[in-house]
Amino acid sequence: MMRTQIPSFRLPEEVLDEEVNYILDMGIHTHFNTYVQSMRSIVEQDYDAIFVGTGAPKGRDLQLPGREEAGKRVHIGIEWLASVAFEHTKSIGKKVIILGGGNTAMDCCRTSRRLGGEEVTVVVRSPFNTMKASPWEIEDAQREDIPIYNNMPPKEFVIEHGQLKGVIFEKVEAVFDAKGKRSLVPTGEPDVFIEADDVIIAIGQDNAFPWIERDLGIEFGKWDIPVLNKTTFQSTLPKVFFGGDAAFGPENVITAVAHGHQAAISIDLFCHGKDLWERPSPMTNLISQKMGIHEWMYDSAVVSDERYAVPHADKKKTLSNRKVEVELGFDQVLGFKEAQRCLNCDVQTVFNTSRCIECDACMDICPTSCITFTANGKEEDLRGRLLAPADNESQDLYISDILKTGRIMVKDENVCLHCGLCAERCPTAAWDMQKFFYNVTKASSECLTPVLA
Numbered sequence: 001m002m003r004t005q006i007p008s009f010r011l012p013e014e015v016l017d018e019e020v021n022y023i024l025d026m027g028i029h030t031h032f033n034t035y036v037q038s039m040r041s042i043v044e045q046d047y048d049a050i051f052v053g054t055g056a057p058k059g060r061d062l063q064l065p066g067r068e069e070a071g072k073r074v075h076i077g078i079e080w081l082a083s084v085a086f087e088h089t090k091s092i093g094k095k096v097i098i099l100g101g102g103n104t105a106m107d108c109c110r111t112s113r114r115l116g117g118e119e120v121t122v123v124v125r126s127p128f129n130t131m132k133a134s135p136w137e138i139e140d141a142q143r144e145d146i147p148i149y150n151n152m153p154p155k156e157f158v159i160e161h162g163q164l165k166g167v168i169f170e171k172v173e174a175v176f177d178a179k180g181k182r183s184l185v186p187t188g189e190p191d192v193f194i195e196a197d198d199v200i201i202a203i204g205q206d207n208a209f210p211w212i213e214r215d216l217g218i219e220f221g222k223w224d225i226p227v228l229n230k231t232t233f234q235s236t237l238p239k240v241f242f243g244g245d246a247a248f249g250p251e252n253v254i255t256a257v258a259h260g261h262q263a264a265i266s267i268d269l270f271c272h273g274k275d276l277w278e279r280p281s282p283m284t285n286l287i288s289q290k291m292g293i294h295e296w297m298y299d300s301a302v303v304s305d306e307r308y309a310v311p312h313a314d315k316k317k318t319l320s321n322r323k324v325e326v327e328l329g330f331d332q333v334l335g336f337k338e339a340q341r342c343l344n345c346d347v348q349t350v351f352n353t354s355r356c357i358e359c360d361a362c363m364d365i366c367p368t369s370c371i372t373f374t375a376n377g378k379e380e381d382l383r384g385r386l387l388a389p390a391d392n393e394s395q396d397l398y399i400s401d402i403l404k405t406g407r408i409m410v411k412d413e414n415v416c417l418h419c420g421l422c423a424e425r426c427p428t429a430a431w432d433m434q435k436f437f438y439n440v441t442k443a444s445s446e447c448l449t450p451v452l453a
């Protein structure tokens, strides 16, 4: 999907080739251009374990009056994007309607603009603020002169003399009942007709496993998704594992990669006859950021700048060639400014009880009053007794052991700016700013050794 769905103007082919080649260059065996028709044929071969990462390849259709007659002028979003990527489709009509409000819809409308669509319109059935697409994808589409109409579910495809002429939409509004459940209720306003030469349906995708026989011991559950263990990614047929969109439905690339890591660990353990639940821990570490008496390895100045937008290539250029990457990336100056906005969430305030002489200097200097030295107590009571009450209960309090006077140090992590002033002020280095490292667990190098006699 990275090649066939994510358009080249967002993910250029060269970048993808480079990434994919890192894997191919590891010397794995590949069988390209091979559609697996039957899972049985794979299971019956001599593989110790099988990983299924076949994605969620079925785009949803919309059965409305006129759908059949509209024929080839109505496209399923993901199929259409693939046909553009493979260059089977090189053009589209001047007037295009995209039905749907997710990221696929955004890719379809922007691709249409590049293939000859002059009046490209996105229509979503529900309110604008409930669109599934990421805000930045919506912004990028709007920047390419693509209007988005909301609260308009499609009613029918209009066909004249066997030709698609457009779509009729109903006007609705979102109404919520006492339990907060939303319904889209017609407003009574006249229907809206929008002309179109082509319509692209981008209303979601489903998993499809027509090639997995249902008598192999791989159980399927709700939505025809395999029944899997969420930690091990193992299916009900022990040697078969699933990951990526094929596992729990459509997500994103980074989730698919994370599933891959976890499934690889399981497969490694499985092939060594070990317990899949005895999973190796990730590597974590904390390293002091202090260099000298008043020097820290990180910059702790707090700036209130808004996020800097990534500069875009000239629209004239990008809209005339679908392969021209839109985002130019930050230059050095802008990149530096953007980096200055970092809140140093990875630099932790680490407290050492035995070093604290309870001078309260850190409490005085903290700009957000998030440190309190007080008597111990139940969490609920403690939260109200802090210098600045800690009312975000989803954020744990950081609490020290009992200090020499019998008090404890309580810190409300929710409002800490990671400015480091407490550590700077502390005369005994009881506070230290330490960078947190996390390295996700990888399957061990043992997986390269021969297994299972």
Ligand SMILES: Cc1cc2nc3c(=O)[nH]c(=O)nc-3n(C[C@H](O)[C@H](O)[C@H](O)COP(=O)(O)OP(=O)(O)OC[C@H]3O[C@@H](n4cnc5c(N)ncnc54)[C@H](O)[C@@H]3O)c2cc1C
Pocket: 001, 002, 005, 006, 034, 035, 036, 037, 053, 054, 055, 056, 057, 078, 081, 103, 104, 107, 211, 243, 244, 245, 246, 250, 251, 252, 253, 254, 256
């Ligand atoms: C339009 C669109 C835009 C997206 N944009 C983004 C984005 O910007 N960022 C992001 O993170 N995610 C994005 N996603 C989601 C992302 O592409 C997927 O979540 C991700 O690619 C899932 O990876 P996967 O490896 O599980 O499956 P896929 O990438 O779908 O790979 C599955 C592979 O299995 C092959 N296959 C399927 N069935 C068989 C079979 N029977 N035999 C042999 N091979 C088979 C397919 O050909 C394919 O190569 C987007 C998705 C869409 C539809």
Ligand code: SF4
Pocket: 349, 365, 366, 367, 368, 369, 370, 371, 411, 415, 416, 417, 418, 419, 420, 421, 422, 423
């Ligand atoms: S890092 Fe700054 S905000 Fe956080 S506890 Fe220390 S002084 Fe307070």
Ligand code: SF4
Pocket: 355, 356, 357, 358, 359, 360, 361, 362, 363, 425, 426, 427, 428, 429, 430, 431
């Ligand atoms: S400044 Fe240091 S020694 Fe003083 S109270 Fe805070 S942590 Fe303890």
